[in-house]
Amino acid sequence: MRTSEMQRFFKSIEYIEAHLHEKISVHDIAAASHYSTYHYSRVFKALVGDTPKEYLRKRRLTLAAKRLLTDEVGILELAIESQFDSQEAFTRAFKSLFNMTPAQYRKINEPFRLLYKNPFNEQDMDYLQNRVSMEPEIIEHPAMKIVGIATQYDDGDLSLPKLWSAFRPYRDSIPNRVGKDFFGIYESYEESGDEIRFTYICSAQVAHFEEVPEGMISRELDAQTYARFTHTGPIANLEHTLRYIWGSWLPKSNYEYADKPDFELLPAGFNDADPENVIYLNIPVRLKS
Numbered sequence: 001m002r003t004s005e006m007q008r009f010f011k012s013i014e015y016i017e018a019h020l021h022e023k024i025s026v027h028d029i030a031a032a033s034h035y036s037t038y039h040y041s042r043v044f045k046a047l048v049g050d051t052p053k054e055y056l057r058k059r060r061l062t063l064a065a066k067r068l069l070t071d072e073v074g075i076l077e078l079a080i081e082s083q084f085d086s087q088e089a090f091t092r093a094f095k096s097l098f099n100m101t102p103a104q105y106r107k108i109n110e111p112f113r114l115l116y117k118n119p120f121n122e123q124d125m126d127y128l129q130n131r132v133s134m135e136p137e138i139i140e141h142p143a144m145k146i147v148g149i150a151t152q153y154d155d156g157d158l159s160l161p162k163l164w165s166a167f168r169p170y171r172d173s174i175p176n177r178v179g180k181d182f183f184g185i186y187e188s189y190e191e192s193g194d195e196i197r198f199t200y201i202c203s204a205q206v207a208h209f210e211e212v213p214e215g216m217i218s219r220e221l222d223a224q225t226y227a228r229f230t231h232t233g234p235i236a237n238l239e240h241t242l243r244y245i246w247g248s249w250l251p252k253s254n255y256e257y258a259d260k261p262d263f264e265l266l267p268a269g270f271n272d273a274d275p276e277n278v279i280y281l282n283i284p285v286r287l288k289s
Contacts, residue, residue, distance in 0.1 A: 006251050008033040009047070012040065016052075020060055021081055026052050026196055036259055037196060038188030046242040061097050064090075068106045075102050134244065136227040138255075141282065143223045146183055147174050148203025150217045158200065160184065160235040161272055167202035173213060178205040180268030185219065185261050224260055226282040227253075235272050235279065238264070245283060253285075260284035 015032035016024075029052050030040035044052045060082040067073050079090030094102050149167055164184070171182060187199040201219065209218045227249075231241040250257065265280040 046246045146203040175211040176206040182266040184264040229281040231279045255285035258284040
């Protein structure tokens with residue numbers, strides 16, 4: 001049996017499949033799962049490896065590629081059916097995914113090149129849930145004040161190594177520091193329409209906000225219960241740990257996601273070049289009712 005969280009997730013996959021040839025937004029897809037757009041986008045990327053928008057585009061292009069080999073259909077018609085504004089935009093996206101134009105694909109007639117033949121399914125989830133076993137520490141984290149640099153990024157364009165590298169020259173100039181750890185905090189930010197951008201804050205804890213350096217922002221996080229996971233290795237490999245958290249541990253645990261900011265704690269002296277580095281991922285949770 002699927003958990004209620006996974007049932008909600010698969011409802012969104014079913015929604016995508018039922019509306020592949022209609023104009024839908026990431027907000028619409030998230031609504032089908034009854035999650036916020038921010039939370040849904042992060043979970044989807046962790047589980048599937050693509051953002052919802054990327055997944056939708058690739059599924060459309062895959063079905064269009066299949067029709068190129070089986071139907072007498074024009075490329076412009078396929079472009080419109082696949083929700084592209086023009087044949088040129090469709091051709092560019094097709095070539096980016098399959099490394100050839102639609103006309104070339106039709107000519108060589110090699111269906112094995114198709115990607116995303118099937119949507120993400122329960123078999124994928126079963127494999128993920130039974131692959132590893134790791135229990136977090138459940139902690140009560142007090143409220144804290146942070147100061148740092150906020151960066152907006154597109155749903156599929158987040159490079160944590162770059163952000164932390166850019167933050168390094170400024171991190172020791174933050175006044176009123178508390179401790180020597182650093183915190184990477186995720187915030188949601190949504191633009192109008194289908195375009196969504198998020199905010200990630202590289203920060204340090206402070207005692208008060210009386211001297212916030214120019215160009216930096218301040219935030220206060222409420223006291224919260226977190227599931228704290230230990231990740232060992234480079235920042236770039238965090239996606240593997242997140243995939244386990246969202247796809248395996250959380251659905252099977254006695255907890256559910258609390259719609260609050262989650263954060264990464266980077267201990268003092270963290271050096272991303274060290275393969276034995278430890279990062280603590282703090283996921284806000286509450287007991288399931």
